[in-house]
Amino acid sequence: MSSTALNESKTPLRPLDADGLKSLGAKAKLDPAKVNTLKAHTVCEGIFRMMTYCRDLSGHLIDEPPTLLGENNAPxxxxxxxxxxxxxxxxxxxxxxxxxxxxxxxxxxxxxxxxxxxxxxxxxxxxxxxxxxxxxxxxxxxxxxxxxxxxxxxxxxxxxxxxxxxxxxxxxxxxxxxx
CATH class of the missing domain: 3.30.300.20 (K homology (KH) domain)
Incomplete structure (x- = not known):
């Protein structure tokens, strides 16, 4: 536990939108059985280099370490x-x-x-x-x-x-x- 005096010199983590969080929770309570389907598309680029795409984001690289014949470029x-x-x-x-x-x-x-x-x-x-x-x-x-x-x-x-x-x-x- 940090004392208030010590916390005054610390920088808080970037805060979440508390009102948005409350709204999200309230919305979820209206339809508790709702299920979302998440999707990912993974492409082998060669060796063990895999690029995964989710939503409209840039690719997320997955690789293996050299001990498992990868190039050690990513987790x-x-x-x-x-x-x-x-x-x-x-x-x-x-x-x-x-x-x-x-x-x-x-x-x-x-x-x-x-x-x-x-x-x-x-x-x-x-x-x-x-x-x-x-x-x-x-x-x-x-x-x-x-x-x-x-x-x-x-x-x-x-x-x-x-x-x-x-x-x-x-x-x-x-x-x-x-x-």
């Missing part, structure tokens, strides 16, 4: 999953801090995930084993004008309502097919 797909989880949790913490009138000065997440890569996409050891992450650990470094208990509550609330955390925790119906 690999599994690292992108960790980045997505961290980003989603931070969005939730920031939104809920705003909603509760808490000013944040620092908001960071550190993530690590354990993954067995010996199957090498099905061309290595293909004996029966669990694929994907077996454990993911997330720790936060947060400074705000509230108590540690309030920060812990923000973290737990964001984790409970994070779409990405819940996607990782819960089975998801996934279909993969040739177009």
């Amino acid at each position: 690999n797909p599994s690292e992108a999953v960790l980045a997505s989880l961290g980003s989603c949790l931070l969005v939730g913490i920031h939104a809920n801090a705003t909603s509760r009138g808490i000013t944040l000065y620092k908001l960071e997440a550190n993530l690590e995930g354990d993954i067995n890569i010996s199957s090498v996409w099905g061309v290595g050891d293909t004996s029966e084993k669990r694929l994907g992450f077996t454990d993911i650990r997330v720790t936060f470094d947060i400074d705000g004008d509230c108590s540690r208990e309030e920060l812990e509550e923000l973290v737990q609330w964001a984790d409970k309502w994070s779409p990405v955390a819940n996607t990782l925790r819960n089975p998801v119906s996934t279909s993969v097919a040739l177009a």
Whole structure:
């Protein structure tokens, strides 16, 4: 917990539009069963360089490290999953801090995930084993004008309502097919 005197010399994070956040929440409560479909288009540019396009944004690069025969230009797909989880949790913490009138000065997440890569996409050891992450650990470094208990509550609330955390925790119906 930071004292008010210490916080006066700190720069708050760029604030969210509190009224816009309230309006967004109210709109969502009007149609709680509404489902959006998110889309992405990924193009292999060669080697393991993948460019993914979402909405009308510029491409998002995914690559592999040299140890996995990539060029080390960007995070690999599994690292992108960790980045997505961290980003989603931070969005939730920031939104809920705003909603509760808490000013944040620092908001960071550190993530690590354990993954067995010996199957090498099905061309290595293909004996029966669990694929994907077996454990993911997330720790936060947060400074705000509230108590540690309030920060812990923000973290737990964001984790409970994070779409990405819940996607990782819960089975998801996934279909993969040739177009």
